[in-house]
Amino acid sequence: MAQHESTYKPSNNFGKWMDERLPVARLVHDSFVDFPTPRNLNYLWTFGGILTFCLVAQLVTGIVLAMHYQPSADEAFNSVERIRRDVNFGWMIRNFHAVGASMFFIAVYVHIFRGLYYGSYKAPREILWILGVFIFLAMMATAFMGYALPWGQMSFWGVTVITNLFSSLDSIIPGLGTSIVQWLWGGYAVTGATLNRFFSLHYLLPFVIIGLVILHVWALHVVGQNNPTGVEPKTKADTVPMGPYAIAKDAVAMFAFLIPFAWFVFFLPDYLGHADNFTPANPLVTPPHIVPEWYFLPFYAILRAIPSKLGGVMAMFAAIAVLAFVPWLDRSRVRSTKYRPVYKWFFLLFVITCLALGYLGSKPADGIYVFWARIFTFYYFAHFILVMPFVGLLETPKKLPNSISESVLGKSGGGGGDTVPSGATASPEKR
Amino acid sequence: MQSARAFGLALSAIALSAGTVWAASGGAHIERHHWSFTGLGGQYDKAQLQRGFKVYQESCSACHGLSRLSFRNLFEAGGPEFDEAAVKSLATEWPNQIVDGPNDDGEMFERPPLASDPIRGPFANEKAARAANNGALPPDLSLIIKARTVENHSSWPLHVVQMGKDVLSGYQEAGADYVYALLNSYKGSEPDTNGMYVNAAFPGGKIAMTPPLTVDNTVAYLEDGQSAPEGMTVPPSTVAQNAEDVTAFLAWASDPSLNTRKQIGWQVMIYLLITTVLLYLGKKQIWARLKH
Structure with missing residues (x-):
């Protein structure tokens, strides 16, 4: 994995015996204890650990829920109610899973914006970043199918609206869209057959995410972490070993993150959902507003901002796909936006754009809301396609510090004369 | 040009909607009510739930079921906590029987509910319910509070502030506010020619449900001549109190x-x-080993 020299020393004979046969302990030690992390990481870098926790929490609560849930059109809604009412602490497990989905997305959005701000996608971290985009896509698919499972009104109509979008592909190749939609539905309408396949895929996809996460972490351990300066670690003084330093920090952040998490689980379990989903699915009654979960709202706003159906669908998928090209769209010489006096204002505008699209996605698609959705959709894409390449080329960045330790300790301390914790090494990859 | 006008419109929209506007999907204004169970520490008031069950039993149960609840829930902790024996005897007298069977002769039969049986409504199925109610379907009430909400129609800055306040104060009682407003918003008790009643809180303003509580027809909390149990005050039976x-x-x-x-x-x-603070102190100690 990481190319720094292993410092693992088995502490007993069994450890030695094992190490010669299957060096799992050495792998863990080198990857998660002795792994060098830049010493200037701020708390935004703790979200990788938080996301790992979220994934595991969703898996554990999800597996328990699946023991009680019945994926059939007749029983799905009733079984969720039985979980809330009659399963011992079922309400807690169900709340943890439902709120957990939202918290997972809060964490992943912070993680993505952190990567965008500090240029964590730039060489040599392109593959790391693209794997992240795939994880994000898999998360969205998983969350969408998961929201279908309670089979309430919003589940049913959300599935109907979103799967129907694929029918717009008929205008490219006649019959293509219709075939895809029928294949997604398992029939000619959204029925229990759709629910059953969504349940199957909702159980499958998290394990795909685990696989992608392993690759993501692997790629991270090859190239090492970026840091707020965007300057690669050069000497031992620039890094600290992950254990105990980064782990201690990750633990603080994880428990701090659990406070709002638990706040919603115990005090506002249904705040992030929709009242309509407490009415069983009814194909004959359409709810007045069909709105997706909050974490899809910016993309929903983009979908509806485009006057043509096919165009809207393509824009929505392009809004995610464009992220994969960011490593090449950004032409800046420096990574971190901290040292980019012009781009940082565009970055702020981009954050506002995403929040505004989220708000507009929750509103009806008419009048002034569509107007603003179009403005912000325009900027969303302009940010990637125009701002990233051109501001990167034209801007004069501020002077970068010579090293990470110089940025932390000031000029005098940069020489490496300070106490270096034992085991800390320089950049994991010696280029 | 058009964009400048739209921008002006947006600004005036923000300026005009200075007050927070709450409305059900139809548009009527819904007040927030103070509930004992609202907020971070709110809990149900046992006496109120007991009175509320009496209102349900006497006023709602003629049309509405409560089928996700079992009779046993009525004596379990955290609810009205009626006496177990009283609930069991209530169940045996409940007008809506449970269809069970087949028996040894292969016949289905009706029997009184047990404590473990659902609190069924009077109608065998949706068609029967609609037939008896002028085409309207009285919904099952087990989830009615969760299934209803009040939409926030304020301008976006106020909307965001209100969301923040609600999250911090643990407010998710919009469904209760709506149902309370609905029960209190009937205008008159005579139907129009279509058999609909005027109700400002209901989306569209007209509802098929006969006013369940009226000034002349409230649910009494005490039988004639009965006095309040010791140490308990029983409020007067008004429409608002019943609701x-x-x-x-x-x-x-x-x-x-x-x-x-x-x-x-x-x-x-x-x-x-506590754990976060301890972890933070531990982290500070660990990082203190490094030169800053």
Whole structure:
């Protein structure tokens, strides 16, 4: 994995015996204890650990829920109610899973914006970043199918609206869209057959995410972490070993993150959902507003901002796909936006754009809301396609510090004369 | 040009909607009511749930079922906590029987509910319910409070502020506010020519449900000549009081674990806060080994 020299020393004979046969302990030690992390990481870098926790929490609560849930059109809604009412602490497990989905997305959005701000996608971290985009896509698919499972009104109509979008592909190749939609539905309408396949895929996809996460972490351990300066670690003084330093920090952040998490689980379990989903699915009654979960709202706003159906669908998928090209769209010489006096204002505008699209996605698609959705959709894409390449080329960045330790300790301390914790090494990859 | 006009419109829209506007999907204004179970520490008021059940039994159960609830829930902790024996005898007299069977002769039969049976409504199925109600379907009330909400139609800055306030104060009682307003918003008790009643809180303003509570037809909390149990005050039976009590009862029916949930919530909060502080102090100690 990481190319720094292993410092693992088995502490007993069994450890030695094992190490010669299957060096799992050495792998863990080198990857998660002795792994060098830049010493200037701020708390935004703790979200990788938080996301790992979220994934595991969703898996554990999800597996328990699946023991009680019945994926059939007749029983799905009733079984969720039985979980809330009659399963011992079922309400807690169900709340943890439902709120957990939202918290997972809060964490992943912070993680993505952190990567965008500090240029964590730039060489040599392109593959790391693209794997992240795939994880994000898999998360969205998983969350969408998961929201279908309670089979309430919003589940049913959300599935109907979103799967129907694929029918717009008929205008490219006649019959293509219709075939895809029928294949997604398992029939000619959204029925229990759709629910059953969504349940199957909702159980499958998290394990795909685990696989992608392993690759993501692997790629991270090859190239090492970026840091707020965007300057690669050069000497031992620039890094600290992950254990105990980064782990201690990750633990603080994880428990701090659990406070709002638990706040919603115990005090506002249904705040992030929709009242309509407490009415069983009814194909004959359409709810007045069909709105997706909050974490899809910016993309929903983009979908509806485009006057043509096919165009809207393509824009929505392009809004995610464009992220994969960011490593090449950004032409800046420096990574971190901290040292980019012009781009940082565009970055702020981009954050506002995403929040505004989220708000507009929750509103009806008419009048002034569509107007603003179009403005912000325009900027969303302009940010990637125009701002990233051109501001990167034209801007004069501020002077970068010579090293990470110089940025932390000031000029005098940069020489490496300070106490270096034992085991800390320089950049994991010696280029 | 057009964009400048739209921008002006947006600005005036923000300026005009200075007050927070709450409305059901139809547009009527819905007041927020103070509930004993609202907020971070709110719990159900047992006496209120008991009164609310009486209102449900005498006023709602003629049309509406409560089928996600079992009779046993009525004596379990965290709810109205009626006496177990009283609930069991109530179940045997409940007008809506349970269809069971087949028996040894292969016949289905009706029997009185047991404590473990659902609190069924009077209609065998949706068609029967619609046939008896002028085409309208009286919904099952077990989830009615969770299934209803009040939309926030304020301008976006106020909307965002209100969301923040609600999250911090633990407010998710919009469904109860709506049902309470609905029960209090009938204008007159005579139907129009289509058999619909005027109700400002209902989306569209016209509802098929006969006014369940009117000034002349409230649910009495005490039988004639009965006095309040020792140490308890029983409020007068007004429409507003009946409506409040039955709404609280239905809120419990749709969220029976609320009491435990909020109690555990505080324990979890305290645990997380202390652990976070301890972890932070530990982290500071560890990082103090490094030169800053």
